[in-house]
Every structure is written in structure tokens, then in C-alpha cells.
Amino acid sequence: MAAATHEPPPHVTEHHTTTGIDNRKMMMWIFLASECLFFGALISTYLIFQGESLVGPLPHEILNIPVTSASTFVLLMSSLTMVLAVYGAQHGRLGMMKLMLLATILLGLVFLGFQAYEFTSFVHEGLGLTTNQFGSSFYVLTGFHGTHVAVGVLYLTSMLLASQRRTGLGADRALHIDLAGLYWHFVDIVWIVIFTIIYLIPH
Numbered sequence: 001m002a003a004a005t006h007e008p009p010p011h012v013t014e015h016h017t018t019t020g021i022d023n024r025k026m027m028m029w030i031f032l033a034s035e036c037l038f039f040g041a042l043i044s045t046y047l048i049f050q051g052e053s054l055v056g057p058l059p060h061e062i063l064n065i066p067v068t069s070a071s072t073f074v075l076l077m078s079s080l081t082m083v084l085a086v087y088g089a090q091h092g093r094l095g096m097m098k099l100m101l102l103a104t105i106l107l108g109l110v111f112l113g114f115q116a117y118e119f120t121s122f123v124h125e126g127l128g129l130t131t132n133q134f135g136s137s138f139y140v141l142t143g144f145h146g147t148h149v150a151v152g153v154l155y156l157t158s159m160l161l162a163s164q165r166r167t168g169l170g171a172d173r174a175l176h177i178d179l180a181g182l183y184w185h186f187v188d189i190v191w192i193v194i195f196t197i198i199y200l201i202p203h
Helices: 023-048 065-090 094-124 133-163 173-200
Strands: none
Touching: 023 133, 023 173, 065 094, 065 173, 094 133, 094 173, 133 173
């Protein structure tokens, strides 16, 4: 049993760039940099049109900060479990890695559940995608973030399924989980910015 959950860290075949960083990690950083530009454009659009809605419902009338704070806490906890999954992969603790990957996936699904509940509630209260400027920019910004979370859940699920096979992730197991962790932490950081701008800054 112990041998199934504790293995020495595998030898990693490294493919370094001239910077000394593995080229796969470099590609992930480049991808995340492009995502920063993408979300920067969405956030800028939201801020540009902030306060220009001529009809309601308006942000202060509809935003449910306690509910969204709970979903934010869930997503932040998923970053902790992701850190532990990376730790497990890097130290050959496969049981820990798999458990923490599963926990991260479940927390991500809970966050998506919160978002689905929020969207449904807002629609029932009269805020649709085309209701006003706030609705349009809000749904586009948070919707694209939710899509990124969903992609992250699928990404981590593929890692978990691959890890069920002894050589599923190959000798670069730790690197694969580390790359997944970089993506997941990026999604979490973006949400902190979105949560602060939409929910915490007075409108």
C-alpha cells in the first residue's frame, strides 16, 4: 500500500530554453501572459461602462456580496489544495497528489455551482445580457472567467485520470501537475481582481 502512494520523484527529462526554464513551462507563462491581456481588456471595458446604465437593475440593487464571498473563499481554498497536489507530485506522494487534485476539482465545481446560482438569480430579478450596460459587461466578464474555471476543471480531471495509470503522466509527472497549477492559480488571481472591482468597490 505504501509503495502505491509514496514513490521517489521520477527523473525528469528536461527541455530547457536559453533562459534555463523548461520550454513547456515557458509556453505556459506566455499563454498566461496573453490571458492577462485578454482579461485586462474585459476588465477595462467593464470599468469604462461602469455607471452608464440608464435602466435597472443596478449593481447595488442586485449584487449579493455574502454569496459571492462564499464562492470566492471556495476558489481560494482550491488554490491551497492545488499547492498540495503539486507538492505531492514533486515528492512522489501519489496518494496525496490524487486526493488534492480531486479536492481541487470538487471545489472548482462548487464555485461554478455558485456562479450558476448567481446568474439564475440575476435573470429572475430582471438582469439579462442585454438589459443594460452593467448586465452586458458583467455577464461577459464573469462568464469568460467561469469558462476558464470550467476548462481548468477539465484540465485537472484529465491529469487525475492519467495519474490512475502508473505511467499515465510519464516521467514528467511533477512538471505536468505544476503546469496545471500555474493555470489554476492564474484563474484564482483573476477572480480576486474581478471580485474586488465588481463587488467590493462602491458603484
